[in-house]
Amino acid sequence: MDALGRNHSLETALADLVDNSIDAGATKVLVRFVQRGTRLVGLYVVDNGRGIEPDRIDAAMTIGGQRTYTGEDLGHFGVGLKAASFSQAASLTVLSRAAGHPAVGRRWQLTSGRRDFTCEIVPGTFAAAELDRNWMLSTSASGTVIRWDQVNGLPSSNDPEQVDEFLSRTISHLQGHLGLTFHRILAHRNIQIVIDVEEVASGVGVRHPVAPLDPFAYPDTLLGWPKDLKVQTGETGLLLRCHIWPRRSNSPEYRLPGGAEARQGLYFYRRGRLLHAGGWEGIHAPDPRLQLARVCIDIDGDTAGLFAMNPEKSRVSAGPRFAQAVAKARAEDGTTITDYLQAAETAWVIANRRTTARRKAVLPPGKGFHPKVSREIRDELPLLPEEPLNIQWKRFTTDAFLEFDRGTRTLWLNRAYRQALLGGRRGGGNDVPVLKALLFLLAENVFEGAHFGARDKDNMDLWQEVLTTAAKAERSTFEARS
Ligand SMILES: Nc1ncnc2c1ncn2[C@@H]1O[C@H](COP(=O)(O)OP(=O)(O)OP(=O)(O)O)[C@@H](O)[C@H]1O
Ligand SMILES: [Mg+2]
Structure with a gap:
């Protein structure tokens, strides 16, 4: 239990729960922080998906409790819910209602002192009451409430200013991370993700919608780009769609959480969900002059010998053969990965000559600046x-x-x-x-x-x-x- 989900951050853990909501066919997902006075006491992820049937909930709480997955499903390992939750919280409560079934619930507390995998059965009345709270999305037909208590990353401070600052920073990070991770799904399927904060005494505050953040949404293309480089992998081919942003931009799609420079490189998608945003995985070293280069790769899970996705679904790790295979990849017109990187660098140099190079150099901004x-x-x-x-x-x-x-x-x-x-x-x-x-x-x-x-x-x-x-x-x- 302790080892699970060690690579998670709050953002990636919540993305894992959103995966489950999407798999459950939800059209609305709500992430809610609960604040009591100056303390943040818990977190909810609520959806109006198909819910969990009473005879399925124990399997859902089991680690490695895989179900049969279909071609669209984001789930794969049967650990996401548990690993994500216990990476962030000491207590996980799952409350769910499937159409035509009574509400059911389970609670699992790490601090209970038990060292086995048993969890408590939550009374059906409590489960129903939680599901029927004022979520601003209806779970009356079916839906699921995931509740985290004793969340470890939340500040316990008496300073309301600090808590407000934490919340606005965290919400904006989350909007960025979820917007990026699910940008295709948000843009193409009927689903909305919203973040809000409930103050126990005074009610629910502003709703922060998650907007899709497409790292390939540049305004105009450079002539001839993007190009598809074909990697020979044996049975299934792999395409690298090599994009070049025409120039730097102030748009959030270019900036991306983490900064544009760190976001150069490979973007792995699986079933419309972004697994991994940026980095060259041994193809090349990161370089400020390669900032305009982003490569889109659609995969379906692991490709033996080339790469594997981690159970947190926040990274794809390439094996040593990956860079070799990419070096041999060709576009129809013969373009290689080296040609692509050079073209991206040239685009960078030309675009910069137009702007910053003409400007006079300044001292770096130091303390006191936002x-x-x-x-x-x-x-x-x-x-x-x-x-x-x-x-x-x-x-x-x-x-x-x-x-x-x-x-x-x-x-x-x-x-x-x-x-x-x-x-x-x-x-x-x-x-x-x-x-x-x-x-x-x-x-x-x-x-x-x-x-x-x-x-x-x-x-x-x-x-x-x-x-x-x-x-x-x-x-x-x-x-x-x-
Ligand atoms: N929001 C939800 N709505 C409906 N069912 C859910 C929800 N969350 C979890 N489940 C059920 O619980 C099961 C376990 O979820 P969990 O995330 O642990 O594994 P998974 O999604 O199957 O695989 P992965 O480890 O790849 O995420 C799911 O397969 C699903 O049946
Ligand atoms: Mg899952």
């Missing part, structure tokens, strides 16, 4: 190989708004204006991203190099005067209001 702003600056501008520039708050002894500290490469902001600029919201190390981004664009260059001239000095005086007046105005408006 990670997304930092990434944006790094993507848009060439960087000087120097210490980064920080923009941070501190207490001043004057009422000036700025302090230019070239020694520590820090642009200090006077904390006396912080509350007003936040408009009453809580701050954090990376707060006021708009203000900091503007200051970076305005003043970054006075921090560069060993010396600065009269012109820089004059600019700094000017910014100081105008911005201090602006900050004071901001503060008096804020104080008048509160």
